[in-house]
Amino acid sequence: MDGSMPLSYPSLVVAGSFGAFVVLVVLLFSKRLGRNRAERVQAARIAALSALVGGPACKRPSIGVLLSLADARSSELMRIDRVLRGLDHEELAAVRTVVRELRLDRALKRRLVAEARDRRAARRATGALLLGRLRISGAAPVLADLLDDPDPDVAQAACRALGLLADDEGARVLITALEHRRVPVERIIESLLDRSAVPALVARLEHHGADTVRRHAIRTLGLIGDSAAEEALLAVTAVDDEEQIAVCRALATAGTDDCLGYLRAMLAHDSWPVRAQAATALGSLTPTVPVVSALEDVLSDPSWWVRANAAAALARLGGHGIAGLLRATRHPDRYARARAEEALALLALGGAGAA
Amino acid sequence: MHEVHRIVLNGTWLLTGYFVALNLIYALMSVLGFREIRDYVRRSPMRDYRAVARSPLAPPISLLVPAYNEQACIVQSVHSLLRTSYATLEVVIVNDGSKDETLAELIREFQLVPVERVPRARLVTKPIRGVYVSRLDPRITAIDKENGGKADSLNAALCYARYPLVCSMDSDTMLERDALARLVWPFQTHPETIAIGGIVRIANGCAIENGEVTDVRTPRSIIGRLQTVEYLRAFLSGRTAWSRLGMLLVISGAFGLFRREAVIEAGGYATDTVGEDAELVVRLHRLFRDKKVPYRIGFLADPVCWTESPSSWRVLARQRDRWQRGLIETLWRHRTMLFNPRYGRVGLVAMPYYLVFELLGPVLETAAMVFFVAALALGIAPPSLILTFIALSCVFGLCLSTASLVIEEHAFRRYRRWTCLLRLMSVSLVENFGYRQWQTLIRLRAFTTLRRNKHSWGAMTRTGFSDGATPSSPPAVTPRPAES
Numbered sequence: 001m002d003g004s005m006p007l008s009y010p011s012l013v014v015a016g017s018f019g020a021f022v023v024l025v026v027l028l029f030s031k032r033l034g035r036n037r038a039e040r041v042q043a044a045r046i047a048a049l050s051a052l053v054g055g056p057a058c059k060r061p062s063i064g065v066l067l068s069l070a071d072a073r074s075s076e077l078m079r080i081d082r083v084l085r086g087l088d089h090e091e092l093a094a095v096r097t098v099v100r101e102l103r104l105d106r107a108l109k110r111r112l113v114a115e116a117r118d119r120r121a122a123r124r125a126t127g128a129l130l131l132g133r134l135r136i137s138g139a140a141p142v143l144a145d146l147l148d149d150p151d152p153d154v155a156q157a158a159c160r161a162l163g164l165l166a167d168d169e170g171a172r173v174l175i176t177a178l179e180h181r182r183v184p185v186e187r188i189i190e191s192l193l194d195r196s197a198v199p200a201l202v203a204r205l206e207h208h209g210a211d212t213v214r215r216h217a218i219r220t221l222g223l224i225g226d227s228a229a230e231e232a233l234l235a236v237t238a239v240d241d242e243e244q245i246a247v248c249r250a251l252a253t254a255g256t257d258d259c260l261g262y263l264r265a266m267l268a269h270d271s272w273p274v275r276a277q278a279a280t281a282l283g284s285l286t287p288t289v290p291v292v293s294a295l296e297d298v299l300s301d302p303s304w305w306v307r308a309n310a311a312a313a314l315a316r317l318g319g320h321g322i323a324g325l326l327r328a329t330r331h332p333d334r335y336a337r338a339r340a341e342e343a344l345a346l347l348a349l350g351g352a353g354a355a
Numbered sequence: 356m357h358e359v360h361r362i363v364l365n366g367t368w369l370l371t372g373y374f375v376a377l378n379l380i381y382a383l384m385s386v387l388g389f390r391e392i393r394d395y396v397r398r399s400p401m402r403d404y405r406a407v408a409r410s411p412l413a414p415p416i417s418l419l420v421p422a423y424n425e426q427a428c429i430v431q432s433v434h435s436l437l438r439t440s441y442a443t444l445e446v447v448i449v450n451d452g453s454k455d456e457t458l459a460e461l462i463r464e465f466q467l468v469p470v471e472r473v474p475r476a477r478l479v480t481k482p483i484r485g486v487y488v489s490r491l492d493p494r495i496t497a498i499d500k501e502n503g504g505k506a507d508s509l510n511a512a513l514c515y516a517r518y519p520l521v522c523s524m525d526s527d528t529m530l531e532r533d534a535l536a537r538l539v540w541p542f543q544t545h546p547e548t549i550a551i552g553g554i555v556r557i558a559n560g561c562a563i564e565n566g567e568v569t570d571v572r573t574p575r576s577i578i579g580r581l582q583t584v585e586y587l588r589a590f591l592s593g594r595t596a597w598s599r600l601g602m603l604l605v606i607s608g609a610f611g612l613f614r615r616e617a618v619i620e621a622g623g624y625a626t627d628t629v630g631e632d633a634e635l636v637v638r639l640h641r642l643f644r645d646k647k648v649p650y651r652i653g654f655l656a657d658p659v660c661w662t663e664s665p666s667s668w669r670v671l672a673r674q675r676d677r678w679q680r681g682l683i684e685t686l687w688r689h690r691t692m693l694f695n696p697r698y699g700r701v702g703l704v705a706m707p708y709y710l711v712f713e714l715l716g717p718v719l720e721t722a723a724m725v726f727f728v729a730a731l732a733l734g735i736a737p738p739s740l741i742l743t744f745i746a747l748s749c750v751f752g753l754c755l756s757t758a759s760l761v762i763e764e765h766a767f768r769r770y771r772r773w774t775c776l777l778r779l780m781s782v783s784l785v786e787n788f789g790y791r792q793w794q795t796l797i798r799l800r801a802f803t804t805l806r807r808n809k810h811s812w813g814a815m816t817r818t819g820f821s822d823g824a825t826p827s828s829p830p831a832v833t834p835r836p837a838e839s
Contacts, residue, residue: 010743017750024757025780031764032776078400085403125401152544153401160403184543186412223411304473338471345468346490 074123077115081126084133096135109136116142124149125157132161140169147177159183163191171200178213185216192220202232214239215246222250230254234262241271248274252281260285264294272303279306283313283321292317292324299340300333307335311343322347363729367736370723371744377712378751385758387596392656392766399657407543408440408536414543415443416535416612417516421508422526423451428663430464435529435566437492441536445494447512448526452481452502461497465489472496474514476615478623480507486515505608506624506631513623516615523632525609527663529558529566534658538612541653548651549617549639552598552606553658554590556769557583559666568661571769573778578671580782581790582664587779588759591656591766598654602705604640606652608632610660617642617650628688630681637689640701656766672797679801682714717798749787756783 072080084092099105112134115127128146131139139161146158159177162170174188174197192201197220204217218236221229233251238244248266251259259281266278279298285291295317298310311328314321325347328340407413418436422429429448436446450458461467467487481503489495500511509523520542522535534553541548559579562570573580597603608631618624621638624631636652643650665671686693686709693710695702727744730736760779763769770776 010740010747014743014747014750017747017754021750021754021757024754024761028757028761028764028776028780031761032768032773082400122397122401153398156544157401160406184546186410186414186543189412190406190410342470346470346488346493 071111074115074118074120074126077112077130078122078126081129081133084130092133099134099136105136108134109138112136112139113142116146121149121151121154124151124154128154128158128161129164132164135165135167140165140167140173143170144173144177147173147180147182152183155183156187159187159191163194166194166196168196168200171197175200175204175213175217178216189216189220189223193223195224195226198224198226198228198232202228205232205236215243218243218246218250222246222252222254225254227256230256230259234259241274244269244271244274245277248277248281252277252284257286257288260288260290260294264290267294267298272301272306275301276303276305276309279309279313283309283316285317287317287320289320292320295321296324296328299328299331299336304335307339311339314340315343315347360733360735363726363733364735366722366726367730370719370726373719374723374744374748377716378755380708380712381592381751381755382758384596385592385755385762387599388592389758389762389765391595391599392591392762395655395657396766402540404533404536404540405440407539408533409442411442413442413536414520414539415445415518416441416520416522416539417512417518417615418444418446418522418524419509419512419516420446420448420524420526421451421505421512422448422453422457423502423505423508424453424455424457425526426453426455426457426460428527429457430460431566432526432528433461433465433495436524437494438532438566439530439535440532441539443518444535445496445517447516448495448497449508449512450497450499451504451508452500458497458499462487465495465497466491467495467497472515475517476514476619476623478510478514478619480511480514483511504626506626506628509631510623510626513615513618519615520612521615521618522610522612523608524660525662528555528609529563529568529661530610531659531661532567534610534660535612537655537658541651541655542612542614545651547649548653549614549643550606550636550652551612552594552603552654553610553612553660554654554656555586555607555609555660555662557586557664558661559664561661571775572772573770573775574664576666577782577785578666578668579664580778581786582671584756584759584779584782584786586664587763588756590654591759591762592755594654595656597705598652600700600704601651602700603652603654604636604701604705604709605633606636606654609662610658625688628681628684629677630685633681634685634688637685637692637701637706641689641692641698644698644701675794675797676801676804679714679717679798680805682709683801683805686710686714717795718802720795721799749784752787752791753783756786 084095087095099108109131112127112131116124116131118124118127124146128143131143143158143162143165147155147162149155149158159174162174171192171194174192177183177188178185201217201221201224205214205221207214218233221233230251233247233254236243236247238247244266248263251263263278263282263285267275267282269275269278275298279295282291282295292314295310295314298306299314301307301310311325314325314328317324322344325340325344328336329344331337331340420432420436425432433446433448448461450461467489469485470488472486481501484499484501487497487499489497496515498511498515500508503511513521520539522538524530538551538553541551556571557574557579558568559576560572560574561568562572573583594603594605611632613635617639618635621635621642625634625638628634639650639652665674686706689706692698692702693706698706727736727741731738731741757780760776760783764776770779
């Protein structure tokens with residue numbers, strides 16, 4: 001330590017570092033060169049696959065591809081899944097028809113179930129998604145097992161696949177999953193957004209008692225927006241305010257003019273969030289005189305949110321609704337006037353000027 | 356004289372040890388960053404981000420955009436944010452008492468009208484002059500308030516934001532289309548997530564069409580390229596690795612998604628510091644560890660936010676000075692967390708690292724220069740050894756920058772031109788000669804400016820992505836139906 005420091009060790013470290021730098025540079029450029037080549041090859045293969053399974057026009061080649069699925073390698077399955085993901089509903093339906101006509105279900109199921117039980121998460125997810133996309137019959141139990149997968153991405157892929165099955169069995173598994181909460185609720189509801197899920201959801205509403213699953217079922221029915229869904233929503237006997245709000249919110253998206261009486265009754269509810277939600281829901285109905293007058297009435301509601309939602313709903317109704325807003329600018333209640341003027345100002349009809 | 360010899364020799368060895376430790380940590384960060392990003396890329400095919408973006412059930416997001424004298428770019432930025440493909444979002448712009456035409460530009464472009472709004476949270480801010488809503492697009496809200504700084508503006512935006520997730524933004528940033536869908540994924544998958552940061556990339560030099568980066572290129576100026584390499588290194592190696600270790604202390608103020616309730620519970624952004632973004636993250640760590648509630652703060656290297664980087668040395672110096680001051684203030688404010696087992700790995704590893712290698716880094720690096728010169732003058736170390744040390748420092752720096760480029764190339768490959776890659780490589784070499792030393796001096800100076808410029812932001816000259824970028828005029832906003 002006294003005197004001069006040895007030179008050999010630092011020099012070796014410099015040489016080592018420089019060697020590491022050279023390795024990194026080689027890695028960088030080889031990656032780019034390799035990637036360029038791989039990308040070209042992959043693009044060509046995906047284009048070919050797209051053409052093959054892409055539509056009914058080329059049914060014969062698509063048979064070849066689908067037959068090859070039964071013993072495809074994992075990397076092939078991943079590419080095919082990517083291609084199928086890019087197809088629209090009709091194209092995908094055509095592919096499923098071919099699968100059924102050729103009675104490929106059993107062979108495909110065997111291969112895809114094996115994939116869905118692979119050690120690697122990415123492969124399990126691919127297997128699950130293909131089971132769903134191709135609507136392989138009897139896939140629901142396998143996918144239900146995958147909902148408990150320790151890998152959250154695999155569980156979510158299985159959830160999506162159950163939705164893609166679009167059958168009653170898949171819907172029931174998903175509704176059960178709402179209770180376990182292993183997959184985010186939003187993912188499960190997104191997967192349930194299909195008319196095929198309505199019977200299972202309505203059946204779930206028949207279970208009485210306050211629980212979150214019921215509220216999720218109500219929300220899902222609202223988002224599906226089917227006439228059967230609306231009928232089920234109007235028949236719900238809400239057990240608490242939260243459920244009542246959920247029903248009003250669901251009717252805001254699914255409701256038709258049949259729910260006018262129900263929503264008018266909700267405008268007189270004790271709880272202001274229910275009234276506010278009912279006002280918003282009325283804004284999605286046909287702008288008839290009863291709808292406008294019901295909303296005009298709640299413009300002087302004691303709650304700011306109810307007044308604001310009613311004004312916004314009137315503005316959304318257009319025509320009669322705007323006439324109602326103009327009338328409300330002369331309302332004796334100053335809060336009602338303020339909300340109406342604001343809504344008119346937002347409609348570019350001038351607040352104070354219009355008043 | 357013998358005593359001086361001994362001090363210089365021991366000091367030299369000590370600082371050499373510091374240098375070795377620092378570079379070993381950086382190397383470890385690069386490895387961890389690579390592993391984390393590799394895992395992330397492998398998982399991407401399993402996730403359907405497009406479905407998340409389209410879903411009516413995706414958690415709604417409020418984008419908080421503070422603006423002070425931003426008339427040059429505010430309209431373009433808001434247009435860019437509105438084009439983001441995310442089902443439910445609102446843009447809350449805060450005009451922080453601008454002296455230019457920022458508010459007038461917004462009113463003219465988006466036809467803003469004054470409305471009455473009730474704040475949804477109680478955070479102390481400078482007086483609010485008015486709240487505006489757009490006639491053309493109900494997703495736009497503007498708040499006009501007296502000048503109070505960026506943190507004060509973000510607090511005002513937090514008070515008026517409607518949604519449970521809030522994304523802090525800079526007014527000169529552009530989001531990639533699926534950036535929010537990617538950023539929101541961890542919030543849905545891991546409900547204990549309270550904050551996720553995204554990557555900030557430099558837009559200078561890129562081709563921009565309709566507020567969207569269409570062709571990624573390196574900046575034309577050397578200063579822009581130097582920052583590009585720095586950002587890649589900081590985000591792809593540093594933050595990704597800290598995130599993997601669960602010890603992330605910084606989420607960039609330009610792009611971070613937070614759970615609104617958590618931020619409000621923590622008291623919002625601190626208005627008495629210039630590093631309010633890092634300070635908030637440290638405070639969130641502190642709050643949740645004090646409460647002993649499980650939480651998650653992370654970083655994703657894929658959701659991209661493009662920003663304009665400083666294009667003059669003076670502005671860059673101000674920015675770096677501010678960052679260093681922010682770091683000093685944050686560590687001082689939360690000094691009780693340092694080496695405190697109560698705060699787990701954050702208090703025992705992350706904060707000491709920031710203290711020794713980031714805060715004291717410039718002091719120790721300057722001391723190293725002094726000691727090496729003294730060692731040379733006193734004949735303790737031969738010139739060849741000093742030269743070897745400098746070479747080692749350069750090669751190591753080069754290795755770290757190249758490692759970031761390898762991660763970028765492996766995972767994202769944004770710079771598709773060979774020329775871009777070569778430019779970034781060459782800049783990695785050049786930065787060792789002058790730029791790094793200049794940065795050390797700027798960061799050292801922050802210790803002196805700390806008292807003088809207490810909480811001053813310093814002006815950032817916006818050119819509206821002018822460095823080779825090709826912005827096109829934003830399209831007119833089409834009226835949207837009112838939100839139900």
